[in-house]
Amino acid sequence: MINLNIDGIDVSIEEGKTILDASRKAKIKIPTLCHHEDLCVAGNCRVCIVQQEGAKGLVAACAMPVHEGMKIHTNTMEVRRSRKHIIELLLSEHNADCTKCYRNNNCELQSMANQYRTGNEMFLDLVPEKNYTIDQSSPSIMKDDSKCIRCQRCVRTCENLQAVSALAVANKGGKMKISSFFEKPMHDVVCTNCGQCINRCPTGALIEVNNIDEVWEAIYDKSKHVVVQTAPAVRVGLGEELGFHAGSRVTGKMVSALKRLGFDSVLDTQFTADLTIMEEGTELLTRLKKALVDEDTSIRLPMMTSCSPGWIKFSEHIFPDFLENLSTCKSPQQMFGSLAKTYYAQQRNLDPKDIVSVSIMPCTAKKFEADRPEMRDSGYKDVDHVLTTRELAIMIKQAGLEFMEMDDQKFDSLMGDSTGAATIFGATGGVMEAALRTAYELVTGREVPFENLNIMPVRGMEGVKEAVVKIENPVEAWKFLDGVELRCAIAHGLTNAKKLMQSVKDGKANYHFIEIMACPGGCLGGGGQPIPTSQKIRDQRTKAIYEEDMAMPIRKSHENPDVTKIYQDFLGEPLSHKSHELLHTKYVKRERY
Amino acid sequence: MAENKQLKRVDIIFSEECGFKEILSDALKMDNEKIVDELLNSGLRGRGGAGFPTGMKWKFTAQEKGDERFIICNADEGEPGTFKDREILFKVPYKVFGGMAVGAKVIGAKEGYIYLRGEYKFLLNDLQKHLDEFHKTLDALDFDFRIHIVTGAGAYICGEESALFESMEGKRGEPRNKPPYPTVSGYKGKPTVINNVETLVYAFMICRLGSEKFKELGTDDSRGSKVFSVSGDTPIAGIYELELGMPLQDFVDEFGDGDTKAVQVGGAAGFCVPRKKFKDTVIGFEGVPTGGSMMVFNSSRSMFNVIHNYLEFFEEESCGQCTPCRVGCQQLLLGVEAVKRGDKSIDYLDELLKLSQTMKLTSKCGLGQSVANSFSSIVDNFREEMIY
CATH class of the missing domain: 3.30.70.20 (Alpha-Beta Plaits)
Structure with missing residues (x-):
């Protein structure tokens, strides 16, 4: 431990830490601009300058390592004048x-x-x-x-x-x-x-890019039926913009607010998250069967998740040779979009041309995804407008709603019911966990062998996580998987994704299934979430996501009754012709530069 | 101006009759401790301008743990008014290589680099030829060391040692945070000695002359001699090796044109000394230090134009990463223009002086920190020229 003194207060802190770290420990606030705890030290804005006794000039607190006996003054005349100058500059x-x-x-x-x-x-x-x-x-x-x-x-x-x-x-x-x-x-x-x-x-x-006005216009247009879907991570982030502390679950209030804003139907991306698990889980098992039993060498493994449009575009640019490894499943947002203008329209007896489909996402890449030419399988633009969590908060403020005082309401029916497995899509490792909960049970007839269905090895903030699930005593149809160790990996943040993919590309890693989310922490740390986002805030949102999962009456995607219903009434079965048509997609190779 | 008052000329750097191979082979046989002791005792300080004791630099780097270390010759001579490294590399390149080899021996480096200023590319062919010869000499002495030449691309900031490392690593030339210093983490994050061209030659020659001989020259704080680049309003512009610690008045008496009103010591990053202070100013680390640049201005020169020119230079050559330097330079430049035009009152000069002090206190590297040197010394001493 290093001992130093800041403004007369003695502080002890580990070696290698900076004056800024020490001042925070001593509860002394030094302003910063270029510093961000997720990032490496830059030391370039200079607003954090402080006086270090014996040093020439002032030093940047964010970049100066502590040393024994250091004496720091954060509030001298010189510091204050210089800092003001820098802000004015x-x-x-x-x-x-x-x-x-x-x-x-x-x-x-x-x-x-x-x-x-x-x-x-x-x-x-x-x-x-x-x-x-x-x-x-x-x-x-x-x-x-x-x-x-x-x-x-x-x-x-x-x-x-x-x-x-x-x-x-x-x-x-x-x-x-x-x-x-x-x-x-x-x-x-x-x-x-x-x-x-x-x-x-x-x-x-x-x-x-703001799309608030387009959404208001659609809401005000009497001839339009406006449906809205909300991603899992939004409900654990939105509160931060509207007076709640980080990690508050505001699902019910969010639904109330959306109804008050004038959406005709308030539905849930989590419904199609459950559907994704059915499609993607079946796709994985089918690939495994073709590879292991039929010895079909054209089958590409590991299969990689495709929910994160940032990750998709990244792999199209950086790993174009692995596009066949990507699950062909559309993201839950896009599955929802194409079903809104087909299944939903049919069930509600609406002309799909009169439906405006809006999604609320923790994500900015979803705006790009909705614009992709592949995403028009309903015959229309599947998702018309994408708003970030932040944009929704603005709409709620514009409408004058007292969000903190709102009552809790439930999603509308048809495409509004979901399970805990869908909720955890918002956290890194969540898709993997949801898929395992379902796939393991489909294959063995038993629940995943983890207490309360909580598959802890796939959770947490480590950049790349690995898990092995051994399949024992499967049911007859999946006998070929008996004794197979399903090797899984999870990465979040694209640097980690690149690391993981590089090891796959170099043949150093041998997985069956990989989940990748472009953003640190998964969608809950998405680029459309409230600002600021920090590790502490991501941890709080994560906690909220898993609490939400535990609070759900159903926690496995294949037990979602609405999912069962859509297969009965509309899609047939997972990977059916219809689901291929509406729920699956293709990827395009893109240039590296 | 009397010729009998001529400043003492020194001939260490450029003397050809030094027995180069002998010095090299003797030096490579010396104890590392002995070499460091000699350098420390000699009082040799970096000749690039900052003046860090060379022996200490070598000693610290030698003490660092790690398998790989480097010695780098900073030949990114970009300070306005300096052109002595060019001459050294042109005339006595083998002495520079020799200094690097001795340094490499002391710190245990297998690779050395010369970072050659982009504008000096015309030297590259000859330099490489000399280097090939030098490598043969090293092989004959059975000393395992290689020097490579890399060229800059014309950015002044890359003469700052940590920006130079970044540039060498193929990145944007931006200064790093210090600490860590190069002796701990330099090129590729390895312990690195980085010395100016001239410093390396002195270090090499001290192995021959001995520290005591070197110390006979100069003053307590500024031992030895130094190569000066003399330019401006002088009838005898050129390169001179002179003893350190001279009164500026003596320099002006010899090099001025009889009408000298100011001398800019140390280039754009240095200080402007007005006539009234010539007598009291010593050229050396105890007074006004210089990396070699001595620009002489006579009374026909507008000091507004001088500082305006420097500010234009800094405004363009700041790397732009840190606020005080990037924006400060722009504000100083536009500020003096506004005062000159009458758009801002005379008092605004005081605001600008305060701003330059903030830049000195808060900038990340020597560039931003030293803008105040010329700015305040010119504005303070020639205030009326800023206005009228």
């Missing part, structure tokens, strides 16, 4: 038209400017000097350079956390800016639309 480069900004009231620069009472002594306004551009080409992410403070959080996110490197620093000096790879527009650059950059942007330089 940032503001001078920044388009501070706050009232028109999407991040107004949730902007780290704005709150810092407010604290330091910047104003009259401002430096020259540099904004007119700059040729700032707004890139609106992407269906998911909007990049406004005039709001950028060049902290490079997005660059580090894209490179270190996601191994994508769509965003990069270009030029130097006064012309230095955050650009895209080869300055390509966001639409053309190799970007997975994951939105993790948005989640870490301290200002409004990176935001999701």
Whole structure:
């Protein structure tokens, strides 16, 4: 342990930690901008400067390792004056038209400017000097350079956390800016639309493309029947935007709010998550049978999940040789979309052209996914509009709803019922766990041999997780799996995904089934979730997801009565012709650069 | 200006009659401790400008654990007004290689690199030829060490040692956070000695001359001699090896044109000394240090133009990663323009001076930290020229 003194307070902290870590331990707040706990240290914004006795100049608390006997002062005249200067410098480069900004009231620069009472002594306004551009080409992410403070959080996110490197620093000096790879527009650059950059942007330089107005328009259009689906992770994140602490489950209030907003039917993506398990589980078992029994060498294993559109686009760019390994299942959002305009329309006696299908997602890549040309199997655009958790919160505020006071309501029927297995889709390892709960039972006739169905080895925040499930005494139809050890792997965050896939590609790993989610922590840490997102917040949302699962009366996808019903009434059976038509898809090879 | 007052010339760096191979083979037989002791005793400090004791640098790196270490010659000579490393590499490249080999022996490096300024690519062919010869000499001495030359791409910031490592690693040339220092984690994260071209030659020559001889030159704080690049309003612009610790007045008496109003010591990142302070200013680490650049200005020069030129340079050459340097340089540049135009009051210069102090205190690397040197020394001393 290293002992140091900050503002007269003695602190002990492990070696290798920084002054910033120590100050937090001592409950002394040092402001930061470029620092983000998910990312490596940058030390480039300099607002965290403090005085270290004996050091030349001031030091950046986020980048300076502690050492024995250090004496730090965080609030001297010099520190305060310098910090104010730095904030004023940032503001001078920044388009501070706050009232028109999407991040107004949730902007780290704005709150810092407010604290330091910047104003009259401002430096020259540099904004007119700059040729700032707004890139609106992407269906998911909007990049406004005039709001950028060049902290490079997005660059580090894209490179270190996601191994994508769509965003990069270009030029130097006064012309230095955050650009895209080869300055390509966001639409053309190799970007997975994951939105993790948005989640870490301290200002409004990176935001999701807003679709709120289109949704209001559809709601107000009397000739339209507007259905809405909500992803599992939304219900454990939405509360944060509306006054609840992180990790609050607000499912019932969210349903009430959606009904009050005027949606004609409030349904659940979790229904199609359960359906995904039926389709994907059957696909896995079929692949295993073809590979193990029929010895069909054209069958590609490991099979990989396909729920995460960020991951899908990543693999299309980076691992195009593995597209046949991807499950052909559409994501739950897109399964829902195509069923909304076929099955739902039929059952409700509606003309699908009058149905507007909206989804609420923790994700920005879902906006891109809904736009994919493959996603029109109903004969229409399967999902018309995708809103992030944040956008839904804005609609709720716009409608003047007192969210915290709302009563709990249930999803509408037909495509609104789901199981605990679907809920955990929102957490890393959740799809794997849901699939195992169902597949194991289909094969053996017994429940998975884990206490309370909780398959702990696939849970948690480790970057790459592995699990082996041994199949013993299967039922007659699956006899060939007797004694087979089903080897599974799970990765979340694209850097981890790349690591895992590389080991598969190099032949170093031998799995049957892989779950990959593009975002750290899975969908609950998605790019469309409330800002800020941190490890602590992801942990709280995870806890909430598993609580929600435990609270569900049914916790296995194959026991969802609505799923049984849709197979009886409409689809026939998993992997039927109809389900292939509506619930499965193809992938396209994309360029690496 | 009297010729009998001429400053003492020194001839260590460029002297050809040094018996290069003999020095090399003797040095490679010396004890590492002995070499370090000699360097420490000599008082040799880095000649790139920052002045860190060379012996300490070598000693620290030698003490680090790890299988791989590097020695790097910083030949990214980019400071405005400096051109002495170019001359050294052109005239006595083998002495630079020799210094690297001795350093490699002390720290246990098998590989060394010369990071050659992009604009000096014209030196590359000759340098490589000399290097091939040098490698043969090393082989003959049975010393396992190889030097590679890498070229920069023209960014001033890459002369900053940690930005130089980044550049060598194929990344954007941006300075790193310090600590860790290069002696602990430099090129490829390995313990690294990085020395200026001139420093390596002195280190090499100290092995021959002995530290006592070297110490006879200079002052307590600034031992030995130094190569100066003299430019500007001087009838005898050029490269001179002079004893350190000279009063600036003596320098002006010899190199000025009789009408010298200021000398910019240490390039754009250095200090501007006005006429009234020539007598009290010592050129050396105890006074005004320089990496070699001495720019002489006579009374026909506008000091506004001088600082404007420097600020334009810094505004463009800042890597842009840290706020005080990136935005500070822009504000200083546009600020002095606004004052000159009358758009901002004279008092705004005081705001800018305060800002330059913030840049000095808070910038991540030496670039941003040293903008205040020229800015405050010019604005303070030539305030009226900023306005009228």
